[in-house]
Amino acid sequence: MDNLIKICGLSTPETLEAALEAGADMVGFVRFPKSPRHVTLDLGHRLSLQAKGRAQRVVLFVDPSDEDIAQAVEAINPDLIQLHGSESPERVAEIRSMAGRPVMKAFGIAEKSDLQALTPYAETSEHLLLDAKPPRTAQGLPGGNGVSFDWKLLNGLDPALPIMLSGGLNPDNVAEAIRLTKPKAVDVSSGVESSPGLKDAAKIKAFVQAARTAFAAQH
Template identity: 50%
Template sequence: MTVSVKICGLSTEDTLEAAICAGTDYAGLVFFPKSPRNVSVDRAAELATLARGRIAIVALTVDADDALLEAIKTRVAPDFFQLHGRESAERVAEIRRRFGTRIIKAVKVGSLDDIEASRVFEPTADIVLFDAPPPRAPDALPGGNGISFDWTWLAKAQPRPDFMLSGGLDPDNVRLAIATSCARSVDVSSGVERAPGVKDPDLIARFVRAAKHLEPVAATAAEEDRHGPHR
């Protein structure tokens, strides 16, 4: 099985180029001012020019209004909108209808019931992305927190098979995550950074190679315990 990889929170030409050269399938651009990975619409348009035709462009927004979505659609022309807020199924359907752009809908998973409830998005979202809930803190980001959830829940719930797994992934645990969850697509942000918002080209390459099984990995029992699903 070939696994698709999304690197989220890209913000520079060199890390975008590193992601493309490594064989990444999706480039995520974040439009959320509180995030250290935030990019302006103008900056995103520059990056999209470099990426277009070489990698799928994903515009991540959090409960964005139509004005922002329209600006992104016009200037960036993403292949996907990633809706990473509290958007309802009705709002997802409205955005898809209004803008004609494919949709990735993020769902926060704090229990098996959250995966079951996510089925409401399956008719309108092209991909449902499962992420861990943010920490209980006033300034917590909605994603990119390096936190994972119990991956076995996905194997138990068996959502639509084309889901994307996110949350707490890194080059060392992504293979275990894939094997445990049966994910066909994975998404990483902080797990390939050397500082918040600063992507590391070497970590990007390692993550893609591991996820796509392009190099052997000898995981020890200690590694599995450290990077396993209960984090």
């Protein structure tokens, strides 16, 4: 499905409700202790119940173990698994099979050659999420750093690839990003926050509206 809008890193009932009311198609919960957006299994369970039937629920991992996956599938019951580490295509296929859920794979992009990594994952991944490579100051956080990459790098990319654009998006630039790259979906985390890990309801609403308008303009 095209034209999906994902709000990632939600960690409170209030900000999740803001995302759901704004019309987000996907809501993301982070299972990565280093992240300021990390949620416990118990909180993830409660947030998942809140979102059930209202948006697709995504759980984000970074190089998870089989146990990590099993625990989150049982507690949070996500609709999709997001992998934000160095998982190989074979590992993505394993996790997809084990979890019984579709998977989206994230890639750090800084130069044209980074896009060569996408093709081996296209068969096993529902979405190929393109994020900016983390800056050196990111302290081990592979995403959610509020940095964008040069969108012109995507010129000439196979339009059939299920691209989800991420990295440095916010309410002010998402329309331009969609116009330039024509992705199937967009993803935001830090771009709708007032401080690291703290989502802002007004920014979420503005982001969803801007993205929805930009997607509609393409048709």
